[in-house]
Amino acid sequence: MGLLRWLLGRRGNTEQRRQEQKSAREVRGTNAVTSADADSRKQKPAIPSTRGSRAVEPVFKIPPHRRELLFISDADPPISTALMSLVMTADGSLEQSTDDPSTIYVKLPVNHNRPGDIVPKMGYFPSYARMTPEQRWLYLSWLRDVTAPIDIGYVFVYYYGLERHLVHGDxxxxxxxxxxxxxHHNQGSFNAYSSAALVHSCLMRKRAxxxxxxxxxxGLDxxxxxxxxxxHAQGLDLTPDMLLRLVLITQIEGVTKKYVKExxxxxxxxxxxxxxxxxxxDSYPFAGKYDMSKVKGISYAIFANISLAPEVRTPALPNLLHHKPFVDEVGSFFRRVHEETKRRKAAARKAARLSSGDPIPKLTDE
Structure with missing residues (x-):
């Protein structure tokens, strides 16, 4: 039973299997989805090598919308399972390439896991190509319902492909x-990477x-x-919620983050x-206020998928948080807000003391 039938979630007679095999042959001859060409297209599902008892192999009923987001290749898998591997060029020579870690190479074996089988945990920088046959079975089974609990490494493998779609695809x-x-997978590293990717892809796609x-x-925080x-690019001002987030990520003289949070x-x-x-x-004027050509660019990692082009994964973007005119302006604004907060807090304490008849102590920022 091949991956094509698993992905399509169908059972059929001999004629149906012939049609599926014919369809699989029609997509053969295409190249592997590596950093060079995964950016431009997705390949259709094909048939992998499998082992184990066919009598008990389940149908991988991956939902159609999820199947369309998978990168699947019937080309030869990378020679090395390292992050940087060798690929065969058209003239038969070998060259170094960063393979997309989410690509499902259908020629790699998949072993059926039975109840009680111990499957080794995923290591750092996971990829489909580096999985064991048993891990691939577990991963393909999990794709049927990605809300199910699983080692975070499998989540990252699927997520790497989703990052590529954020940039170039769906x-x-x-x-x-x-x-x-x-x-459904609340994990610190995953939350951090996915938050950054969501925001930066909106920037790249101009999707305010x-x-x-x-x-x-x-509730993105x-x-x-x-x-x-x-x-700034979309001509939008800063809302109160955005300003509250901004004050907590900016170093401002005279504004104590602990005091703001409390x-x-x-x-x-x-x-x-x-x-x-x-x-x-109810908003802070911000749209079109700064000349971005005068804002210094700083390179830093945005996406987790190492196969994305460097200018995409680690671009040098103008950094307003290090731009003195912006920092000075919002700093002055937040210092006024900070002082107003202290004044209101003192007034509230004084009113409470007066109503209770207790003496009014000297107030501090604490």
Whole structure:
């Protein structure tokens, strides 16, 4: 029973199997999905090598929308299982290549796991090619329902392919799958990588609408330089929620993050009051305010998939968080909010003391 039938989730007679084999042959001859060509296309499911008892092999009923997000190749798998491996060029020579870690090479064996079988845990920098045959069985079975608990390494292998879609493929489909994974696989490293990828891909795709939906409907708590760049490019101002995130990631003289966190509701009230006092609205004017050509670019890793081109994975983006005019301006604003918060807190304490008849002690920031 081949992967094509597993992915399609069908059982059929001999004629159906012949049609499937014919379809599989039609996609043969295509190249492996490596860093050079996975950016431009997806290959259709093909048939892998399998072992084990065919009588008990289950059908991998992978949902159609998920199947479309998989990168599957019937080309020869990489010669090395290392992160950097050798691939055969058209003239028969070998050259070094960074293989896409999510690519399902159908020529690699898949061993059926029976109840009680011990499958080794995934190591660092996981990939489908580096899995054992037993791990591949577990991974392909898990793709049927990615909400099921599993070692985070398998989640990353699937996620690597979704990152590629964020950049070059089905953006909307990848967004929904990543949100599903984040909901059911709460792990620090995965949360950090996926948060950065979601925001930066919105920047690359110029999809401020998706970014706003991520913040408003899905509680995304990632707010970094890329968020500012997208808002600036799209002509959008900073909302109160964004300002609250910004004050907690920026080093501002005279503003204590611990104090802000401990008095977050009062800080928000003060922030809203000063926004209305200064600008007459519930947002901070930001759109088109800075000349990005004068903002120094800083390179840093955005995506986890090492097969993405360096200019995509580690671009040199203008960094507003290190741009003195921006830092000075928001710093002055937040210091005023901080002082207003202290004033309101003191007034509330004084009112409480007066109502109770107790003496009023000297107040401090603490």
């Amino acid at each position: 953006f909307e489909g990848a967004i929904e799958e990543i949100l599903l994974l984040r909901k 609408d998706v970014l706003m939906r991520l913040y408003q409907e899905h 990632y707010f970094e330089n890329s968020s500012l760049l997208l808002l 008095n977050i509701d009062l800080f928000r009230e003060s922030l809203m009051a000063i926004l209305h006092e200064d600008f007459g609205r």
